[in-house]
Amino acid sequence: MTRYLMPLAFFIILAVFLLIGLTLNPRQVPSPLIDKPAPKFQLNQLHVPEEIMSSDDNLGKVWMLNVWASWCVACRDEHPLLVQLANSGIVPIYGLNYKDDRNTALQWLKRYGDPYAISIVDTDGKVGIDYGVYGVPETYVIDKKGIIRHKQIGPVTVDSLEKKILPLIKELQSQA
Amino acid sequence: MMHQFSAVVKVTIFVFVLFLIFPLSTWSKEALPVAEDPEVEKRMLALTVDLRCLVCQNESIADSRAEFSNDIRREIREQIKADKTDKEIVQFLVDRYGDFVLYNPPMKPTTILLWFGPVILFVIGVSSLIVFLRRRRLQIEDVTLSQEQLKEAEALLNENKKGKNV
Numbered sequence: 001m002t003r004y005l006m007p008l009a010f011f012i013i014l015a016v017f018l019l020i021g022l023t024l025n026p027r028q029v030p031s032p033l034i035d036k037p038a039p040k041f042q043l044n045q046l047h048v049p050e051e052i053m054s055s056d057d058n059l060g061k062v063w064m065l066n067v068w069a070s071w072c073v074a075c076r077d078e079h080p081l082l083v084q085l086a087n088s089g090i091v092p093i094y095g096l097n098y099k100d101d102r103n104t105a106l107q108w109l110k111r112y113g114d115p116y117a118i119s120i121v122d123t124d125g126k127v128g129i130d131y132g133v134y135g136v137p138e139t140y141v142i143d144k145k146g147i148i149r150h151k152q153i154g155p156v157t158v159d160s161l162e163k164k165i166l167p168l169i170k171e172l173q174s175q176a
Numbered sequence: 177m178m179h180q181f182s183a184v185v186k187v188t189i190f191v192f193v194l195f196l197i198f199p200l201s202t203w204s205k206e207a208l209p210v211a212e213d214p215e216v217e218k219r220m221l222a223l224t225v226d227l228r229c230l231v232c233q234n235e236s237i238a239d240s241r242a243e244f245s246n247d248i249r250r251e252i253r254e255q256i257k258a259d260k261t262d263k264e265i266v267q268f269l270v271d272r273y274g275d276f277v278l279y280n281p282p283m284k285p286t287t288i289l290l291w292f293g294p295v296i297l298f299v300i301g302v303s304s305l306i307v308f309l310r311r312r313r314l315q316i317e318d319v320t321l322s323q324e325q326l327k328e329a330e331a332l333l334n335e336n337k338k339g340k341n342v
Contacts, residue, residue: 026233027233029230029273029274029276030274030276031273031274032270032271032272032273032274032275033272099243124247125247126251128247129247129248129251129272130272131272132272132273132274134230134231134244134273135230135231
């Protein structure tokens with residue numbers, strides 16, 4: 001009896017592992033930056049190029065950093081959600097305009113809506129490298145002490161907002 | 177035959193003329209400028225062969241033409257010029273993108289299964305093969321044949337021989 005059951009058991013174990021493998025997304029590489037201080041930056045603003053925004057300006061509040069570009073198609077998918085979230089006033093969203101052209105970016109915001117408290121410009125993608133950006137859009141949740149608590153790779157979805165991002169933000173906001 | 181041959185020649189000439197009219201080089205993009213310093217380029221290449229492009233995951237950063245890899249190559253060139261050691265540069269990338277950028281993963285608690293998994297599987301396979309063979313050998317018993325059975329066997333063998341001859 002075991003003679004027949006052994007291969008069957010072996011096959012089932014193998015099948016379970018393969019099934020688990022199917023549900024994993026190889027494009028989602030866990031970021032080593034989680035629970036580490038957000039990389040510092042000082043970048044020009046998109047709307048007012050003379051003004052500089054520093055990452056330290058946001059110390060003391062919970063905020064989101066959304067990496068976007070006008071050439072990024074998936075950014076269009078998540079954009080209405082971001083506009084909605086910004087209107088709700090739950091959390092300020094800052095935009096990192098990644099490797100983009102200023103005029104096109106401004107037009108893009110005019111057309112699809114501007115959810116960003118401030119958009120900053122990363123023309124050569126240097127700050128992007130610091131943040132480990134490899135697939136736009138990417139969104140970071142940063143806490144009051146300036147520590148990255150969550151990274152969403154790819155578009156923000158209703159599901160990810162409700163299950164992960166919003167509860168996390170609520171928790172972080174209640175912290176001192 | 178002659179007819180066929182001339183057709184081949186005609187097609188060849190046609191293709192040749194096509195290439196003369198539309199040289200391929202006009203379609204291909206101009207080569208990207210290589211860094212001025214060949215030494216820097218050499219070190220950069222040696223480093224990037226072992227780094228994974230996160231956008232096109234089965235390519236190394238040295239091979240990939242993705243925008244991401246262009247940026248990383250540029251970053252590495254700049255760091256080489258800034259006199260950073262290879263170790264520092266790799267650490268810089270691992271800090272930002274994680275161990276996944278390395279094609280050669282470091283040995284640490286989370287990667288032990290990755291490093292020794294194949295050896296463990298091999299040991300399991302070999303030992304179960306040995307157990308299986310031993311058990312089978314035990315099952316084989318020597319059976320002594322009686323005179324009658326021997327005769328019977330001989331008769332069968334002879335019959336077989338005759339059959340083959342016919």
